[in-house]
Amino acid sequence: MAKKLSSKLLIEFNPKLPKLSKSESKVLQLLIEAGKLIVPIYKQQENQKFPGANFYPRDATKEEISKVASKAPQILSPYTVVERANGKLVAVPYHIKYADLLKPIVAKLEEAANITENKEFGKTLLIQAKALLSGSYEKTTAAWLNMKPYVLDISIGPNDYFDDQLLFTKNSYQAWVGTLDSEGTDRLNNYKNTILSVRREGLIPTERVSNHDKIKAKVIDTILFSGLMAKTKFPGVNYPINVEIVEKYGSEITLFNQPNDLMMQKEIIPTFNKIFPKEFREEYSFEDLSRGNLRHVAMHELAHSYLYYRHASDNLKDLFRPIYELAATILGFRMAGSLLLKDRITNKQLESMIVTLLCRSFYLVKNRRFANKSLPEYTLGAIIFINFLLKSGALKDLKGMTILNFTKIFVALQDLFHILERLLSSGRREEAAVFIERYLN
Secondary structure, eight states: OEEEEEETTEEEEOOOOOOOOHHHHHHHHHHHHHHHTHHHHHHHHOOTTSTTTTSSOTTOOHHHHHHHHTTOGGGGOTTEEEEEETTEEEEEEHHHHTHHHHHHHHHHHHHHHHHOSOHHHHHHHHHHHHHHHHOOHHHHHHHHHHSOOOSEEEEEEEEEOTTOOSSSOOOEEEEEEEEEOHHHHHHHHHHHHHHHTSOOOOSSGGGBOOOGGGEEEEEEEEEEEEEHHHHHOOSEEEEOOOHHHHHHHOEEEEEEHHHHHHHIIIIIHHHHHHHSOHHHHTTOOHHHHHHHHHHHHHHHHHHGGGOOBTTHHHHHGGGHHHHHHHHHHHHHHHHHHHHHHTTSSOHHHHHHHHHHHHHHHHHHHHTTTTTOTTOHHHHHHHHHHHHHHHHHTSEEEETTEEEEOHHHHHHHHHHHHHHHHHHHHHOOHHHHHHHHHHTOO
């Protein structure tokens, strides 16, 4: 549960903390202070009134930016701001653009690194601090992915490009801070090992990056979200997102307990109570739905490991992200069938996962005009998902209430995923546009 919402760019939670040493408590406080200092940087980047946020000049067109980038690739780097100098477009690296705001963050990380009792954690914090001032983000990714699990957890820096709706390349600053949920982490890794033991061939194997042996997974009791994470409030993430980096170093799935609780309270339960008839609602407790939501998020993030197609982003362009994210959601449910067959989850638990996804999807669709400008990819995916189920007969609207058929839903999901994976493996933007248009209404 959120302790306070001081702004849309900073959320502080109040989880029950594990027993920490005096040193660990002091390190944790420094990490929290560093995380909060991300907000001023993110404020300079965010601008929902402009598709390119504050990453590009207002008078610059996509065509002009792309033309300049053909000779100056740094223009499209995820870690530069594009500005005009004497009428020409130039790329200014983040670590230079935001240097004054980054220095106090780096100071906090360095102080934490010097007093932590965990030498590996301290070394990784120093690598992270150096990256913020030098732009050497790949080294930081490698260091975090190689580090052994530790009770304290932080992610801080520019990691994802949700705010860049112009060219879909510029990463936004974000941070989370928390402590390791050991029991939840063990459960998630148990799921991971069961799921990934099933070797699944891609439609075009040579196009797909396989990193099953290099996937880490953890569950965090969250203390703080700031920057992009505070705006999106994701209950789970899978980083890094760059396919080449994933192929080199692997990836890590992180689930967040408290943001999941927040999503349940603000989105899932109100929608559940509104769209389903009373007799249906009585079959599911809050605990059923809460665990169901976290499970389906876990399956979504695990599914990404089967969907790293090398050229999908270049081929699908601005439509890549909605296709990619929806494909991960749908494949996640198909993968959950492995858990069901091996008695790792029950029919009721699988149904709870579907119910929470439907609630989340209906919530996004209903609020698409004003509440989710930062998540257009997920909103578009929700529209496609709901309309696909309606047209397949797996969902029906009866006097304003949603009636679902679980058997038909699973058949429909198989058909939907086949379309989505074909688009990821070998499709073009034009094909994706035709598919999306068919299910927009």
